[in-house]
Amino acid sequence: MSHIFREIDGCVTAPQGFRAGTTASGIKSDGAIQDLAILASDVPCIAYGTFTTSSTRAAPVLVCQERLKSGKSQAVIVNSGNANCATGEIGLFNAYRMTELVAGKLQLENEMVLCSSTGIIGRQLPIDKIQVGVGKIELTTDGGSAFAEAIMTTDTRPKRIALEFTIDGKTVRLGGVTKGAGMIYPNMATMLCYLTTDAALDYDWMKAELQTAVADSFNMISMDGDMSTNDTCILFANGLADNTPLNANHPDAPVFSDALNRVLKFLAREMARDGEGATKLMTVHVFGARDKADAIKAARAVTLSPLWQCALAGGDPNWGRIAAALGASGCALDQNSYDISIGDVQVTKQGMAAQYDQAAARNAMAHDEVIITVDLHLGDGKATAWGCDLTHGYIDENTLYTR
Amino acid sequence: MSHIFREIDGCVTAPQGFRAGTTASGIKSDGAIQDLAILASDVPCIAYGTFTTSSTRAAPVLVCQERLKSGKSQAVIVNSGNANCATGEIGLFNAYRMTELVAGKLQLENEMVLCSSTGIIGRQLPIDKIQVGVGKIELTTDGGSAFAEAIMTTDTRPKRIALEFTIDGKTVRLGGVTKGAGMIYPNMATMLCYLTTDAALDYDWMKAELQTAVADSFNMISMDGDMSTNDTCILFANGLADNTPLNANHPDAPVFSDALNRVLKFLAREMARDGEGATKLMTVHVFGARDKADAIKAARAVTLSPLWQCALAGGDPNWGRIAAALGASGCALDQNSYDISIGDVQVTKQGMAAQYDQAAARNAMAHDEVIITVDLHLGDGKATAWGCDLTHGYIDENTLYTR
Numbered sequence: 130m131s132h133i134f135r136e137i138d139g140c141v142t143a144p145q146g147f148r149a150g151t152t153a154s155g156i157k158s159d160g161a162i163q164d165l166a167i168l169a170s171d172v173p174c175i176a177y178g179t180f181t182t183s184s185t186r187a188a189p190v191l192v193c194q195e196r197l198k199s200g201k202s203q204a205v206i207v208n209s210g211n212a213n214c215a216t217g218e219i220g221l222f223n224a225y226r227m228t229e230l231v232a233g234k235l236q237l238e239n240e241m242v243l244c245s246s247t248g249i250i251g252r253q254l255p256i257d258k259i260q261v262g263v264g265k266i267e268l269t270t271d272g273g274s275a276f277a278e279a280i281m282t283t284d285t286r287p288k289r290i291a292l293e294f295t296i297d298g299k300t301v302r303l304g305g306v307t308k309g310a311g312m313i314y315p316n317m318a319t320m321l322c323y324l325t326t327d328a329a330l331d332y333d334w335m336k337a338e339l340q341t342a343v344a345d346s347f348n349m350i351s352m353d354g355d356m357s358t359n360d361t362c363i364l365f366a367n368g369l370a371d372n373t374p375l376n377a378n379h380p381d382a383p384v385f386s387d388a389l390n391r392v393l394k395f396l397a398r399e400m401a402r403d404g405e406g407a408t409k410l411m412t413v414h415v416f417g418a419r420d421k422a423d424a425i426k427a428a429r430a431v432t433l434s435p436l437w438q439c440a441l442a443g444g445d446p447n448w449g450r451i452a453a454a455l456g457a458s459g460c461a462l463d464q465n466s467y468d469i470s471i472g473d474v475q476v477t478k479q480g481m482a483a484q485y486d487q488a489a490a491r492n493a494m495a496h497d498e499v500i501i502t503v504d505l506h507l508g509d510g511k512a513t514a515w516g517c518d519l520t521h522g523y524i525d526e527n528t529l530y531t532r
Numbered sequence: 533m534s535h536i537f538r539e540i541d542g543c544v545t546a547p548q549g550f551r552a553g554t555t556a557s558g559i560k561s562d563g564a565i566q567d568l569a570i571l572a573s574d575v576p577c578i579a580y581g582t583f584t585t586s587s588t589r590a591a592p593v594l595v596c597q598e599r600l601k602s603g604k605s606q607a608v609i610v611n612s613g614n615a616n617c618a619t620g621e622i623g624l625f626n627a628y629r630m631t632e633l634v635a636g637k638l639q640l641e642n643e644m645v646l647c648s649s650t651g652i653i654g655r656q657l658p659i660d661k662i663q664v665g666v667g668k669i670e671l672t673t674d675g676g677s678a679f680a681e682a683i684m685t686t687d688t689r690p691k692r693i694a695l696e697f698t699i700d701g702k703t704v705r706l707g708g709v710t711k712g713a714g715m716i717y718p719n720m721a722t723m724l725c726y727l728t729t730d731a732a733l734d735y736d737w738m739k740a741e742l743q744t745a746v747a748d749s750f751n752m753i754s755m756d757g758d759m760s761t762n763d764t765c766i767l768f769a770n771g772l773a774d775n776t777p778l779n780a781n782h783p784d785a786p787v788f789s790d791a792l793n794r795v796l797k798f799l800a801r802e803m804a805r806d807g808e809g810a811t812k813l814m815t816v817h818v819f820g821a822r823d824k825a826d827a828i829k830a831a832r833a834v835t836l837s838p839l840w841q842c843a844l845a846g847g848d849p850n851w852g853r854i855a856a857a858l859g860a861s862g863c864a865l866d867q868n869s870y871d872i873s874i875g876d877v878q879v880t881k882q883g884m885a886a887q888y889d890q891a892a893a894r895n896a897m898a899h900d901e902v903i904i905t906v907d908l909h910l911g912d913g914k915a916t917a918w919g920c921d922l923t924h925g926y927i928d929e930n931t932l933y934t935r
Contacts, residue, residue, distance in 0.1 A: 185859025185867055185883075215855045217868060217884040250852020251885045358856050435838070436930055443931030449653020452618045453761050456588025464588055465620060480588075481620040482654045521924050527839055528846030 142273035143291035144302040144327035145369040146171040149272030151279035154262030157210035165262040166279035169204035174365040176202035181360035187214035188224040203241040213246035214358040230263040277306040288399040297372040322362040329368035331376035346393035401515035406522025418510030423460040430458030432516030442518035446490035448476040545676035546694035547705040547730035548772040549574040552675030554682035557665030560613035568665040569682035572607035577768040579605035584763035590617035591627040606644040616649035617761040633666040680709040691802040700775040725765040732771035734779035749796035804918035809925025821913030826863040833861030835919030845921035849893035851879040
């Protein structure tokens with residue numbers, strides 16, 4: 130069964146009935162930068178989210194987790210420039226206050242509004258500026274792209290996508306945006322992600338599908354091993370496409386599932402590619418692991434190794450660092466049976482240097498995307514992880530962030 | 533009870549009956565660099581070692597683990613420039629061959645000789661060069677300092693120490709050397725360390741004491757989160773000081789134990805201070821954790837955060853990154869009760885920004901050693917970890933290592 134997924138413009142406002150708007154509220158020191166954004170549906174949505182597992186969760190994460198227990202939502206307000214984390218009772222009050230301002234503006238129940246914040250930790254939100262900002266925001270059906278830009282922090286470019294496809298013979302759309310460039314070691318996802326669809330979905334099915342898709346995408350990227358306090362990924366489904374609600378028994382369920390996984394993997398790869406200071410995307414495929422959990426450990430260990438990330442930056446096919454990362458990963462491994470390839474060049478055979486051409490190996494490291502393939506020859510477990518190289522740019526970006 | 537520990541010269545050859553020697557064997561591309569070294573005792577020693585837990589352990593690690601089952605050894609040969617890792621059967625053969633060359637030279641049983649290698653992974657040892665080199669090495673009682681230099685890879689300076697103290701009214705000496713600057717996330721210790729003493733020790737007691745001292749020193753340092761394939765720490769005790777063998781019932785056992793912990797902590801701190809590209813040593817004290825395991829998680833998480841390592845490099849008291857690292861560490865944490873200080877400046881109180889002077893906080897970041905103190909206010913667990921900052925130097929060191 131092959132489906133047609135058309136890539137279309139508009140990202141989160143591509144699905145019917147979603148609008149977004151942004152403003153420069155002055156939270157960021159450069160007052161001209163768009164730093165406050167609202168995304169809303171015209172009608173109530175079923176909604177589900179996954180969040181950071183950090184013990185120092187930011188106030189807006191706590192608010193989202195509380196409100197999403199209902200499985201319903203209709204809008205989210207997001208600011209960049211301030212994470213509203215490590216801000217205590219005042220921070221929690223301000224997070225609720227943000228949602229109330231939006232509820233008032235859009236005439237919704239407070240409980241139907243969510244909030245997110247991203248930026249510096251440990252400073253109170255300038256709630257007066259946010260109040261003025263909310264008043265200024267105009268929501269439009271083509272506001273998705275501006276929304277993707279307003280939630281950026283150190284991102285060099287917005288990450289956004291929308292797909293159009295058919296369910297029950299009806300046109301359905303799924304849109305997504307993410308931000309995230311540093312502090313990327315999701316578990317869940319060290320990042321902000323908002324997804325919208327006009328498909329009608331059964332809540333329990335949507336929840337399971339989103340969990341699976343996040344596990345295989347956002348939870349498989351890493352830039353620096355730092356897990357954020359504010360990770361958030363929320364899917365809003367407003368049902369305006371008028372299909373029979375999707376669940377596991379619906380014949381078109383695999384179509385939506387496929388679309389969701391495509392969107393999340395696209396956004397995950399875009400985040401890895403835009404890691405702070407990154408010049409190269411690395412994709413690590415692990416096959417032959419004892420099981421999937423081991424494959425995940427192995428694949429992520431390679432993306433997380435600063436030494437290998439440096440080798441990647443230098444275009445140096447120093448596969449010993451991949452071997453070291455695999456050995457330290459905790460996955461089952463037979464020293465005499467694993468193979469490693471960089472691009473098409475097999476550099477390691479049965480745990481030792483393969484006969485390979487150095488120039489070809491260097492050439493395989495010279496692309497914008499470098500693909501590492503590891504076969505552990507122990508079982509059927511497989512996984513793919515994404516990461517980036519480690520460069521001066523990362524250091525520069527992070528040495529003086531608060532100034 | 534207060535003991536006198538005199539710091540003396542000679543490191544591993546300071547204790548009676550130990551000799552060391554080195555040569556430039558040509559393993560390293562610059563043939564003038566000392567890259568092969570032997571350390572030996574005039575008489576058999578009891579010996580114990582701790583090693584990397586990696587699944588891609590290097591051949592010499594396998595040899596040491598096998599031979600140390602006897603609890604006895606008399607010599608070790610070490611090369612730098614080549615890790616003899618991911619080298620299969622040939623690598624294992626070469627590792628045994630290294631020990632046989634030394635056994636022949638010193639007229640010892642093969643089983644009494646250990647070996648270590650450090651350097652690039654995935655290349656076979658030039659065993660012919662090693663054979664010639666072993667022939668050239670002259671062992672002397674003042675060879676310890678040269679030994680410390682010959683085992684270096686990217687280290688900028690040797691790390692060595694010796695202490696002299698009294699047991700049973702007899703003068704006892706304990707010496708130690710380490711190498712290690714990258715791939716430092718010991719578990720155990722991502723590094724090479726050799727310790728010698730002329731104290732007589734009971735084997736079981738020595739084993740337990742070394743395990744404890746390694747856990748509190750080498751296993752509490754990290755530079756980059758990468759665990760090595762070659763980590764090795766071996767203690768040789770030849771008993772020539774003629775004290776009653778030390779065990780838990782010996783009244784002077786605490787004196788040796790104290791000396792051992794001082795030596796290992798000194799060497800651990802020196803390794804952290806000399807991390808690749810490091811300009812600053814960071815010491816992280818965690819108090820008030822639910823238990824020691826939690827304190828270790830919390831302290832190590834701070835030293836391991838690349839974002840905080842970058843802030844340290846920039847002298848930026850961006851404590852939110854410490855909070856994020858603590859939150860992600862997996863330790864029990866109450867968001868409303870933890871405190872963080874940088875040097876003498878309390879920057880976080882009850883999980884929020886404390887009232888503090890920015891200039892004072894920046895000043896506390898400006899020293900060669902920056903001390904972070906975290907109080908979780910949950911229990912009695914405490915731990916100390918050491919790390920360093922993350923700079924352009926680390927990137928430069930690691931982008932083109934194999935060329």
